Amino acid sequence: MLLLLIFGIVLLPKASTLKCFQCPPGPSGSCVNTENECPSNDFQCGALRVSTFAGASKVSDITVKMCAMAEECVEGSLNFGVSRTVITSKCCTSELCNSQPAPEPMKSTPNGKKCFRCDGQTCSGTLNCEGNEDHCISSTVDLGGKKTTMKGCASKVMCSDSQTVQLPGGIGVGLSCCQGNYCNSAISTRAGLLLLVAPLVTWVMFS
Template sequence: MQILVLILGIGLLPKACALKCFECPPELSGSCIQTTKECPSNTQCGSVRMTSYAGGSKMLDIKAKSCAAAEECVQASVNFGVSQTLLTSKCCTSNLCNSQDAPEASISSPNGKKCFQCDGNDCTKTVNCNGNEDHCISAAVTAGGQKVTFKGCASKLICSGMQSAQIPGIGGAKMSCCQGDLCNSGSSTTVGLLLFVTPLISLVLFS
C-alpha cells in the first residue's frame, strides 16, 4: 500500500507543482483579456514590454505576458541611430504573479562601442551604442522588390535569439550580428524601420 501511495504521489507531483501564469499576446495599445496558462518546468511568469522611439517621440508601446525562460528576463535593446527599440521584462516565480505590466525602459547612456548605421542611402555613418548593446547588427530585407539593409547596435539577447534567423512575414529578411567596433561595415539603402522592428522583436521574444 505504501508503494502504491508513493507511485501515485510521484505521478501527481509534477502537475501539482506546475506554475500557472497569466498569458496575454502582444498588444499595441490598451490591455488584452488575460487568460491563464500552465507553464513548462524551469520557467517563470513574465511580463514584457517593447517601446520604440524615433526622433525623440514614442512610436510603439507593446505589452505581453506569458511563461518565460530565465534568459528572457533581462533588459535589451536594438538601436538603428534614427530609432531605438527597448525591451524590459519583469519575472516572478509564484502562481499568477505576472498580473502587472512590465515597466517602461529608459534609454541608457553610451557605452563606448560604435557600429555603422544607415542614413538614407549612406550606411557609412556611425551610431554610439547604449547600455548593454554589445553587438553590431546588420539586417537585409526585401521590400517592394528591393533589397534594403538596416545597421546599428543590439544587445546580446537580440542577437542570440535571431542569429542568422529569418523573420516571418517579410520576404527574405535575414539578420546577423558581430562583436567589435564597426564590424557591420558595408553600404546599401534603407526603408521604413517600423516595418522591420516589430517582427524582429516578436521573433526573439514570442516565438
C-alpha cells in the same frame, strides 16, 4: 498503497508547475489577463514589453504576459538610428506573480561605442550606441520580397542564436554581430536570428 504512490508520482510534476497570467501581445494596458498553467516546472511567470522609438518619440508599445523560459527574461535594445527598439522584461517564480506589466525602458545615453548606420542607399553614417548596446550589427530585412540592408548597434542578447521574440507584425531579421568600433562595415561572422518585434519599424523607416 502502491497505486496511490504511482498516481502521486505521475501527478507531482503537473502539480508543481506554476500558474501565470497570460495576455497576448497588444498595446500597453489594453490586454485582459487570463490564468494559464505552464507546461512544465522549467517555466517562470513573465511580463515582456517591446517599445519602439523614432528619435525621442515612442511609436509602438507592445506588452505580453506569459509562461516564460529563463532565456526569454531579457533586457536589450536594437538601434538602427532612425528607430530604436527596446525590450524589457520582468520574471518571477510564484503563483500568478506577473500581474503587473514589464517596466518602461529607462532613458539611455551614449556609451562611447560607434557603429555604421545606413541612410538611404549608403551605410557610411555614424551611430552612437546607447545604454548596453555593445555590438555593431548588420542585417538583411525582407520587406515584401525586397531585401534591405540595415546597420546599427545592438545589445549582446540580441546577437544570441537562441534569442527569439515572436510578436504579431514582427519581421524576420538575419543579424550579424561584431565587437569594436565601426566593425560592421563588412561582417563575416556567423549570423544570429532575431524574429523581431517592432511592427512599426518598417513604417518609420520606409513610409
